[in-house]
Structures are given as structure tokens and as C-alpha cells.
Amino acid sequence: MKLTKHPTLFPEVWIIEVNCFRDDRGFFYESYHKQAFEQAGLIAEFVQDNHSSSVKNVLRGIHYQDMTAPMGKLVRCTAGNILDVVVDLRVGSPTFGKWFGHELSADNRLQMWCPPGFGHAFLTLSDTAEVQYKCTNYYSPASEGSILWNDPDLNIDWPIRDVLLSPKDSRSQTLKHYRIKPAFRY
Secondary structure, eight states, rough: OOOEEEEETTTOOOEEEOOEEEEEEEEEEEEEHHHHHHTTTTTOOOOEEEEEEEETEEOOOEEEEEETEEEEEEEEESSSSSEEEEEOOOOTOTTOOOOEEEEETTTTTEEEEETTEEEEEEOOOSSSEEEEESSSSSGGGEEEEEEEOTTTTTOOSSSOOOOOOOOOTTTOOOOOHHHOOOSSSS
């Protein structure tokens, strides 16, 4: 397996590209290979795989799990395309409150590594999209939190402003409120 790590705004967050073999029958690629990922510096034990389907303009996030059950995610889009976004939530970090986004799609087969300490969100850009992600911890409702997707302190450049949110995501806290009792410190 050939794996290429592309840098992002954050040294802890990576865009990952794996080689894909194509011929007249279609394609084949290994989306995850433990040894190759470890050789590239991504050493994580994944315990849960998630798979979601969303219609156009659905925004999921900005989610995190606090230090009682911290969760890293290896995210890929297997149908359609999304804007995948991470936000540094580590108070004291030189990049606290900054964000990075990249388009993931079934065509580009890129993946994003979002480690604990970062919030994660994605916006569906195509008519439908399927997103699959490997998680380093189990889902824990008591540990989850979220930041408001359109918080002006984050100033995320979402390409769509009329998004579809879950009721829970529409009640997310602001970054100012998060600073009062942060989940992560640098």
C-alpha cells in the first residue's frame, strides 16, 4: 500500500491519499492498512466504524468527545462529496479556534485524520453523500459536545448558508461558551 500524507493548517491533522488500482473492471484500494498508517505516523487503535448518509445541504457537527472518552476519526466519503472541517478546540494552542476544511469525495478517495482535541463537521455538497469513519473510541453520549456551525468567532467559510441541521446541532454552544469549561487544553 502506498500512502501519502498531505499537510494541513494543523500538524496533527492530515489529508491522507492511498493508491488506487484502476482497470476496465473498476477500481480497488485499501482504505486502511495498519502497518502503512503506523509507518506514516498515524498510530491509532480503531474500535468503531460509522457510516452515515445525508442529503444535500445537511451539516453534521461541529462534534467532539471530551477527555472522558476522547475520539479520533479517520473520515472518508464513499458516495458523493462533502466539505470536511476540523476546528482546533485545545485552549492554549496557538491555533485554538482556527479551522481547516477540505473536500472529500468518492472520486478523490481522500481521507482526513481528525485527532482528539479537534471538533469535526461535514457539509454535504452533492445530492446525497455517504461518509464512513473509523473511530478510536466508542460513542459516549455523556462525553459528547458540539460547537455552533456558524459561530462568528470561527468564521468558517461554508459554501452553503441554508443548511439542514439536527435539532441537537442547532442548539450547540458558541466558542465563547466553550472557553468557560473547555474539553481540551494544549
